[in-house]
Amino acid sequence: MNIKKGEKRQQILDSAVAVFAEKGFYNAKVTDIAHKAGVAHGTVYLYFQTKEDILIQIFEEKFEELVSYIFMEVGVEHNALAKLRRLILIQLQMVETNPELTELMLLEARQSSKFILSSAISKIGDYCDKIEGILKEGIEEGLVRPDLDLTVASTMLYSGIEGIATRWMLENKHYNLNLCAEQLIQLFIGGIRNLP
Amino acid sequence: MNIKKGEKRQQILDSAVAVFAEKGFYNAKVTDIAHKAGVAHGTVYLYFQTKEDILIQIFEEKFEELVSYIFMEVGVEHNALAKLRRLILIQLQMVETNPELTELMLLEARQSSKFILSSAISKIGDYCDKIEGILKEGIEEGLVRPDLDLTVASTMLYSGIEGIATRWMLENKHYNLNLCAEQLIQLFIGGIRNLP
Amino acid sequence: MNIKKGEKRQQILDSAVAVFAEKGFYNAKVTDIAHKAGVAHGTVYLYFQTKEDILIQIFEEKFEELVSYIFMEVGVEHNALAKLRRLILIQLQMVETNPELTELMLLEARQSSKFILSSAISKIGDYCDKIEGILKEGIEEGLVRPDLDLTVASTMLYSGIEGIATRWMLENKHYNLNLCAEQLIQLFIGGIRNLP
Amino acid sequence: MNIKKGEKRQQILDSAVAVFAEKGFYNAKVTDIAHKAGVAHGTVYLYFQTKEDILIQIFEEKFEELVSYIFMEVGVEHNALAKLRRLILIQLQMVETNPELTELMLLEARQSSKFILSSAISKIGDYCDKIEGILKEGIEEGLVRPDLDLTVASTMLYSGIEGIATRWMLENKHYNLNLCAEQLIQLFIGGIRNLP
DNA sequence: TATGAATGAGAGTTCATTCAT
């Protein structure tokens, strides 16, 4: 019973990701989401309070998953620069692997005012904090210059990845995102590296 | 008559900037815009085709103004790195000077699908192209490393500025944006500089 | 322009009386009201805030009219008992003349909680106060017994008329309401008269 | 099993009385009723056909109880006037004893069209018939004037009690209902009494 | 018997857009 309930919720959430990504939050109809999930539209309201709530839940849960996956992978590496490299690579790979979710995160995350003020900020903030953690390690390791402003650096990295991904999506994915990742890595690491 | 017409159009456009920035595109009512401009809502339709058209026009004209202003200022400098420094400084200053317009550009620009596919991409693309132009100059001047991917670099710069600005706005402007600008400059220039 | 605006409002109000009377407040659709008034349903919302607001306005305005008409007629008479007789006669005549409005007053007035607590109580209260005024006159004239509780008497008169009318309507109007009026007059006046 | 069934049915019926009285028929949710009765909402449909059916059953059974209780008490008295006096007193006492049920009877009874046309009329009609019976006795006893219209008189008595009770409830029960009862008795009996 | 997840008809309301004045 419990599993079933969770399953239907997941179906709706997944459908919502797809529909929001395709049409945008405001142009997405609850009926579309329900239809895609194979349920009646009333059913959506058994699991979510409002349409906006669906977006919030997506962000809460999916972003969470994303971040924990990334940092699990990142944890394999043994120094800060390698970790950052990995982080960038993985995140951009996800854009290819899971384009709908990424599109939603990048393009739609900013739409609903309520949403912006609630979870989105804190989630992105948390993510940037984790990046800052890596940067701090890098400073301790002597690999990153100690005068670096961690907030600015982490924000720039997050936004830079976002920007590259957004552009790639909007330009119809006609070039190799992995190469961009390498360039981004060089650029960012060049900017933060501790030079002798 | 022509001047007058232009004036009323401008009033509406300016009001729209304010209203879109405050409420977001989808939550902004045409009536609000008209009211703020001191005209009847029917009047809006004498100057613009649809609500979306207003957003497009804002982007077309206001972004144009922004970019040409920035590059006028940037033109004063005599080498690529100084130009980039200037560009970053000016653009972040504008976030403070003209927060509504900037907010609109950063947060709302991505909302309307029609819009995304029409002018926004090309305008941002144009802007990035100009940044690429500066980077190219830098390579020619020997200040920027020649293996730099210009697209990635320009996108990252644009997005990085955007990200810093967005975060600053969402975090209620409680810290000094100029200091961030300096950090951003160091980070970016560090990443692209040609090292001996 | 002003007249026109008022006219359309009246059309909607009149249609609402008919529709509410026919279907009851909760079963009446705003579309029905609009259709009967010959306007689009959106138009209703130019004149009234919500469906409930329509009911409130009806009560406010129509009851007002009713009461002032009744007391105008009643004013012709020169002693309290004659006035009461007239009041009963006129009010029951109105049930025949204006059945929809009366039905609404009698059957629907009590439906919306918001409504009950706002205007309806006070309107009926006002009406009963006026009846009490007549009773007071009657006491001064020596026609009504001075120990009569005016509140109870006025309430009973109001409710009695209401009850007779309601029953008449529910029993499909198959008997003569005027005869009932006479009986009601005798009964009530018998109960309040000052006996030597 | 039979007893149990009856018990659960009663629980639901009692909860419905409370919920309908509190929220009104149309604003009451079947879920609320079920919850208050400590059962699942599906269970309600094992005992009642529709939400409206619950109201009808309440009326059928509860009104029945009320009426039979009243006439049991009334039967103690030995002449018509005493019986009427008792009837009025008891009925108004019930308003204080059992306010929810009374409120339902007085305020909500008129809401559902189906209901009005089915049981409510006949139940009230039956009650009025019984009052008429007492009045007839009164005429035979020479206590009530023989020219009295029994229908009008019984209706007026019923409505008068209803009106007094309704007003008392709507005015937050801030005065003594027993005193009103005495006044009502005097007024009504004064109106019907056979005078020498 | 009892449950409660699922349904889906249906309502109120909003607001971009039109057009007669």
Add this chain to the structure above:
DNA sequence: GATGAATGAACTCTCATTCAT
């Protein structure tokens, strides 16, 4: 050019009712 009354498509959300378990 300017107005703002009127429109009606379209949407979100509710809740009585059903039915598989």
